[in-house]
Amino acid sequence: MGLIQNRVLRVIFCLFMAVWVGIYGFSQPALALTDEQKLVSEVWRIVNRSYLDETFNHQNWATVRQKTLAKPLKDEQSAYKAIQEMLKTLDDPFTRFLDPEQYRSLQVNTSGELTGVGLQIALNQETGKLEVVAPIAGSPAEKVGIKPRDRILQIEGLSTQNLTLDEAAARMRGPIGSFVTLLIARDGEAEKEVQIMRDRISLNPVVAELRPGNQGKSIGYVRLTQFNANAAAELAHAVSQLEKKGADGYILDLRNNPGGLLQAGVEIARLWLDSGTVVHTVNRQGIQGSFESFGPPLTSDPLVVLVNEGTASASEILAGALQDNGRATLVGATTFGKGLIQSLFELSDGSGLAVTIAKYETPKHRDINKLGIKPDKVIPSVSITREQVGTEEDPQFQAAWEFLQKSPVIVGVN
Structure with missing residues (x-):
């Protein structure tokens, strides 16, 4: 699942006077909202303001709020259930409510x-x-x-x-x-x-080592397992160390990397790119934003990126950025295809809300949602053990290794 952390510490809630149309069809003065109703309204407003699909799955979102608030919300758990049912009407598995325990767990996950x-x-x-x-x-x-x-x-x-x-x-x-x-x-x-x-x-997200290759050339093998808060700094340190040891080319392994923080993906792309767009984002108004790289990169040595069906979200942002900018050759199998961006909001009771706020496109404006990114060199995935990853028993790794070993490749900028 690719989740973008954008914490809203508290949403300031303003009660307002309105006319409530009751279930019997007559108007009556507005009543003060209960704590449970306030939480429902808080979630509704965040979705109303931020959600990618302005049709809200082709339904009247205000009516959804009204129906939800009309339900008996006697305690916290009934409010949570009502919120989940309200969000289900969007038919978006990535827009979801997290109770306080789930929210804390997700924060820990992205923290490392x-x-x-x-x-x-x-x-x-x-x-x-x-x-x-x-x-x-x-x-x-x-x-x-x-x-x-x-x-x-x-x-x-x-x-x-x-x-x-x-x-x-x-x-x-x-x-x-x-x-x-x-x-x-x-x-x-x-x-x-x-x-x-x-x-x-x-969750140390980086594994790196220098491997001797042909003709006295050495290859830096870097495996990135997720995009948490530590990922960019850990990868930068690993590549810097490999550069000092004399790496002549790199294999960046993003296989089975489910993604994580958007900003981590952008920062890691910038470590490899001299210039160019990293990713475009498109919100519900169709307004495009973009993240750019400004250089200098940590290295200009040749780079091959390994991808497979488990390469998702922020991993696909990174792979797409390196492929579209001509910085790397992608080897492996077509990626997962999650091209949606979520923001994480903290709610007033300590629970959380993940909301799909935008979609992303690669630098060449490819929309990969449900499609994935096709590698430059397709090598089907095979069943191997963890110990066989990055060895001669790993066909995708071997294809990347052989590609880098070609003498015309290990010469400088890709």
């Missing part, structure tokens, strides 16, 4: 550490199925063999058919050392149950 099974999930907008975007590298989910595009049919025996993303995530969370059982479906294979032990997940 978390506990759980380590899965990035999404609802397939065409099938409605709960789908794996990618497992986090080294996570319990990756260790048991869960792969991008796997469908999660059940969690602890409960069908995921009618669960929201956050409900599914909540059912997969739990104490370190506890287990959760998932029923997984994968194309071409029989459904199977997988038991995963929850654990603390390290």
Whole structure:
């Protein structure tokens, strides 16, 4: 799922006098809103102001608010449920409500550490199925063999058919050392149950090493696993160290990287680009904005970027920027195809709201939502273990390695 952090500390709420049309059709003086109604109205207003689709899924958004406030909201949980039902009418799995615990968990995730099974999930907008975007590298989910595009049919025996993303995530969370059982479906294979032990997940997003190549040339292999708050600084440090060690070219591995913070993706693109556009954004008024790179890059050495079906969101922004600017050659399989941008708002009771506020396009104005980015050199993904990633047993890595080893390539600017 690609989520953009733009925290609104508090939304100042102004009560106003109005005429309330009751369920019996007559007018009566407005009553003071309860705390639960205030929270519903707060969410409604944020969506009304920010949501990408100005038709709100072809419905009268004001009427949705009225119907929601007419429901009995006796406590916090009933308000949360009403908000979730209100957001469901948008038919957008990425616009979602997070209770205080879920909101804190997401903040921890983007800050660089978390506990759980380590899965990035999404609802397939065409099938409605709960789908794996990618497992986090080294996570319990990756260790048991869960792969991008796997469908999660059940969690602890409960069908995921009618669960929201956050409900599914909540059912997969739990104490370190506890287990959760998932029923997984994968194309071409029989459904199977997988038991995963929850654990603390390290989110150091960068793995880097210098590898000797042919003709005395050395290749810097850099694997980026997600775009959290540490990602740009960690990658800059890794590349700087590899430059000092004499790297002549680079392989940047974005496979199974589910994305994260937009700003991290932009900052990392700028580390590689001398100049040019990184990404365009388009809001609901059709107004375009863009992020530019100004240089100088950390290195002008040749660059190959590895991508696959689990390369999503901010990863696709980075891959598209490097491909469209001619800075890198993309190798691997077509990416996930998440071209929507979300902002995260903190609500007055400590809960949160993720809202789709814009879509993004690559520097050449390619809209990749649901389409993905096609690599320059297509190498199908194969099933390999974590230990085989970046080795001779990894066909996509080998293709990138061989591409860089061609003598005309290791000469300078790509």
